[in-house]
Amino acid sequence: MIKLASLIWIMLGTTLAGIAVMVVLVVPSLAADTMRLLPIAAAAGALVAIPISMWIAKRIQAQASVRQR
Numbered sequence: 001m002i003k004l005a006s007l008i009w010i011m012l013g014t015t016l017a018g019i020a021v022m023v024v025l026v027v028p029s030l031a032a033d034t035m036r037l038l039p040i041a042a043a044a045g046a047l048v049a050i051p052i053s054m055w056i057a058k059r060i061q062a063q064a065s066v067r068q069r
Contacts, residue, residue: 005057012053017045 020041024030030037 001054001057001061004060005053008056009049009053012056013046013049015045016049016052017042020045 021038024034024037024041
């Protein structure tokens with residue numbers, strides 16, 4: 001399951017990090033402190049993706065085991 005979760009995390013972590021960076025760039029009140037907030041937002045997006053990718057991998061494995069029977 002770890003292999004599947006890591007593959008999902010590669011895609012999901014990049015996506016969530018990009019979304020978080022875009023939020024920092026688009027929100028005017030955050031624009032003043034952009035250089036400090038960009039790496040924090042990218043790291044937060046990647047970290048949030050870890051439990052989500054584990055959950056998705058578990059769901060995929062559960063579906064695959066049901067179909068094998």
